[in-house]
Amino acid sequence: MFVDKLRKEASGNSVVVVFPESSDARIVEAACIAGKKNYCTPILLGNEAAIKKLGAKIGCSLNHVIIIDHLKSDEREEYAERLAEKRKKKGLTYKDALKLMDNANYFGGMMVECRDADGLITGAVGTTAQTVRSAIHTVGVAQGKKWVSGACFCMHKEKMLLLADCAVIEQPTSEQLCHIAIDSAETYEFFAGKKAKVALLSFSTKGSASHEMLDRIRKAVVMIRKKKPGLVVDGELQVDAALRPDVAKRKCPQSPIKGDANVLVFPNLDAGNISLKFLNILAGYEIVGPFLQSVSKPVNDLSRGCYVKDVVDMTVFMSVQVRRLRKKK
Template sequence: MSFSDELVRRARRLNKRIAFAEGDDPRVQEAVAELRRRGIAEPVVARGGGAGSLATAVAMLRRGEVDGVVAGAVLTSAEVIRAALRGVRLRPGVRTLSSSFYIEVADFRGRGAEVLTFTDAGVVPEPGAEQLAEIALEAARARRVVVGDEPKVAFLSYSTLGSAGGPAVERVRDAVRLFRASCPGVAADGELQGDAALIPEVAATKSPGSEVAGRANTLVFPSLSSGNIAYKLIERLAGATALGPILQGLRAPLNDLSRGASSRDITLVAAITALLAGTCPTS
């Protein structure tokens, strides 16, 4: 069963109410119809138009009338993020709103199709070491819910374990140290180049003995530019399915969309929102 099919199967069991803020958009209308037809979730179209409908959807979420919100097919990410921070707010202890994309890729290391987490490819432009560590933590937590496996976290750079230097590399190394101190039970390594993180044969040469290199499924990018460019290239050139940005750190799930999202993408982001709804109680 594909990742997309598994998302749908699991979401159907939950019967969550998902609000949509852009009901006039044909892609959203198709997704709403699909959600109803297949019983994936109970869609609710917020009234008001544009930012007004997003405000309505967020208010419904705050009151517990819906379990999650999906927006961004028309609204910009900046508008969606502002609504999330003002109306939903961060969970206690979380200092940075961030995001992940879930990238379904064809077999590239002999295991069949896989799902990779790309973080943060949607929110934080130039994260510091503490922010990178927190972004990785939130991505690992969300992956356990959305994908259902154990995260193997690779902090990416242009250097692999000391092969190069510079302030950007030092920032990633500091983030790895902070992450390991706060999450000793999660497999993590870095700094790693992309090939060392993903390809076993390269990892055997560049980072032998690493429990993550060559096996990574959660990729922590050093900047928004690198993550955003990477996900769009793999989506458009390699035909991968990219779902997100799934926002991390909120008290309740409000998820963004790429304005280039298809109706299928919107349906699947709604399924992810339903899965996350049980882990972020509204308050």
């Protein structure tokens, strides 16, 4: 499995990952495992006594975990000042920013923004909307980017796909589909080390149907090719034409994808999120994500239905993400 290779790369505790949702047993257990296995130095935010009580209840040693009570931390004022300065054009005052430090997602986000942590993982308890909002407010959108989207790795045996957008943009425009596709290709190549082959999915393959929804996808493909002429991309494609070479030969023989897509971009959030859950529940694919694309520093989301293993795997990915980003600088 691909994750097994990443686990070796993640070994060593030089990466600091903050977990805001310390009231959840899955998060506490995953942080303990990640710390013990040396995937990162985990920080749990919250009341120390409550976290230790929960750790004892689930039989987890906290020896490899750092606990910070964000409600009592000496960094609250500094983080609030930084956040108020960052958001002053939006009307955020220092007083309001200080109140936001009661929210562990905001406190943790400012830890990452101020480089007191390398990354943040949240979403096992809160919604994706809450995760995205706090991420945009604290670490912000990356320079040159416009929209945050959510991409998930789906893995089964030797098969690995990246699906997007599965988390954020409900009804993407052509321009947003263009950005989602380009960001997703970059995410796939960053982690997989292989060339991305991007398929923009729909119920039609290369003009087999007519609808205004399809016009939006076709326009997006034109925009992608103009922005990234070297990217292997095609659309609109049905799933079988995107993933089965034999079907691609019949339906779209001229397609550069040739039935071997590894990045699947969905026409809307309904299709992306539903497909993701189907792959996980019915087909047994392992899911890691959503990765928040286009944020300036590593902040990644979880599904509220996640298991401990899912959180540990996300931690492995984040550790590798941070290490590789350091090497690029």
